Amino acid sequence: MIISNKAVQRIAQIYQEQKQISRARQKTADVSFSDEVELSAEGKEMQVMLQKLKDAPAIRPQAEEIKKALKSDTYEISTRQIARGILKSFDRG
Incomplete structure (x- = not known):
């Protein structure tokens, strides 16, 4: 064999590579x-x-009560509160 x-x-080249x-x-491992x-x-x-939203008092229980009252037709609307809200919106704008 020659x-x-x-x-x-x-x-030798392959070994070096x-x-x-x-x-x-x-x-790269280091x-x-x-x-x-x-x-x-x-x-x-x-x-x-x-974070402020998480710390804010929960409104969900009140919203659930209102939803239940609306579904059962027992929700009473205060016309005075509606009128006050409308007047406040005019004062702001």
């Missing part, structure tokens, strides 16, 4: 990654608003 110089050189690939993989999120000013403001 081993040519070209074959030996090719084997494998070494370089191995080193590159080792370098790097640690971390995720970061930075909120914009608008995002931070929205987060504050959402």
Whole structure:
């Protein structure tokens, strides 16, 4: 069997390439990654608003009572309150 110089050189070249690939993989394995999120000013403001909504007193029980009263036709409308609301809207506008 004859081993040519070209074959030996090719084997040496492949060996070097494998070494370089191995080193590159080792370098990337040593790097640690971390995720970061930075909120914009608008995002931070929205987060504050959402927290205020969560902390606000619950209106849902009152709304549920009104819904039940409307369905059962027992909801009484105060004409005075309606008139006051209309007048207030004119004062604001």
